[in-house]
Amino acid sequence: MSYDESPSPAPRRTSRTTLTIAIAALVPGAFAGWLIWQATGGSDDGGPARNTSASSPSAGSGEGLGSPGPEPRPAPSDSPSPSKPAPGDDGAPGDARPAPGEGPLAGRVVVIDPGHNPGNFKHTAEINKLVDIGTNRKECDTTGTAGNSGYTEAEFTADVSQRLRTLLRKEGATVKLTHENDRAWGPCVDERAEIGNKAKADAVISIHADGSAVGNRGFHVILPALVKSGGADTTKIVAPSRDLGERVAGNFVRTTGSAPSNYLGDDTGLDVRDDLGGLNLSTVPKVFIECGNMRDSKDIALLTSAEWRQKAAQGMADGISGFLKR
Template identity: 55%
Template sequence: MTTSLGAMSVTGKALATTLVLCGLGVAACGGTAADADLARERGPVPPAAAAAADSTAAGGTASDGAAGALTGAAADPTATPATGRSGEGREPLSGKIVVIDPGHNGQNYRHPAEINKKVNVLTQWKACDTTGTATANGYSEAAFTWDVSQRLAKILRSRGATVKLTRDGNSGVGPCITQRAAIGNRAKADAAISVHADGSSTANHGFHVIMPEKIGGPVDPVVAASRKLGLDVRNAFRRGTGLSYSTYIGRNALDYRNDLGGLNLSTVPKIFIESGNMKNPAEAAKFQQPAFRQRIALSLANGLQQYLGR
């Protein structure tokens, strides 16, 4: 979309421990008292989920996590983790369905008639899709979201999840925002995430998570679950990437909207992640580093696993 980043390095063990702490108290992960209320609403983290988060966040097995032994690649938070198995011998996300929506598409700009066609998102009529933003040197949001989404899908599949993407490449057009929501609905996803990066003024920086509001429509029954998903992803993203909360949108990196078709039309828990500001030179430089995109993907996977393990 068109809407930061203090670098921070964490070890795999610290990241895994943080994920468990986030489930026990959001305030421990940089949240507010209001966020802590939501954490209490969620209830305690199931022991199996805590063990899986501790283990797979670092790339180990459940027994590795229980023993607290992290060595070699397992301590690298940018590495794609190996399959982490629960105490029952199953991958931690076995049986879960996740839909990943890589924002925009690489050829949208060549097809203005198609992407500008108006579609009904219930609260208003909006363009079918948009071109997205880009860094000053031309690295497009569509390319960024596609790369991060592929990395994220690989990690989630390694943890046992069934993953569906709303587009199959970065050389096409669309799909429309209404279709993106429909893909998640048809899949009966346990969680859906739309991956984006913003395009604001160069001085602005930081990431934020967008969650749905009640609109008297299909999203209403999953608004509360989407808030929980948003908090888990926000906390994992902050800890895993070191990026700051947005300095220009939302409060504590949380924003609520009723004008996004991808959210309004969703019948499954869904959020948007605005990974940072592509117009900010420091963030733009990070987004163009494959290792940092891997770090983003791993952080998102950990947030999704925290939510799905409840």
């Protein structure tokens, strides 16, 4: 999604060799996919090699809003339908899962935060209300962005979140969603953080798609910066959140074939920020993922593909599972 404020500066560029060694030590299997992509110099659509030079960043990524794009249209027919949560686990009754207490992730709690709510378009006064995010005050939420055809970020994030939930439940995890489009608008970014905190989640992932300039392609994972201001204190979650983010990024490359962002993160697929309430106010390991740029024709072709969205969910699930099994 995109913002009406400029993003925090990207972290200082480090040696590609040092980064490769560090992440490969954490996720050798997942990062192998990243290295294969780099070696071939291509992307999943058979296009030219990525641009490794620094590009102008988008208006931003995460919780805010730049240009929202066309008005939302009905969700595609291949999108999962929201369903009533089962007690203690926000899963659809039809989701396959192990017997209670079984599976490699049994006893683990994962919170999935689908970015934005499709009803936000009709509740601009409510979502423009400012909330305290520790470092400053920021809008409760935004509408998110959309592709030129009208496919909205909120539709995309709802679909991928439900796919991810099903995959994690199959491994025995207890999965909670911050919302399932079951409310008129919101929740606000501070409430989204509090949902993960109250659940004492072992991992939280907030799912988004960006709204950047044409030609800006690829995904990036946003990590919390060290923040200790007001009600925000990320001291204890910075390190585990980075571990989570690196695992998600490596597995996302491996399963989707998509490249790390060519406009943020110095080609690492990782970006550190201190201006997102969802991260600042979290007391449990949490990352954001921007899965692609909805304004680029090649990226939106992926984001609107049910097959690719399933791969995206699998990559996130593999990264989260690896983090929880470490």
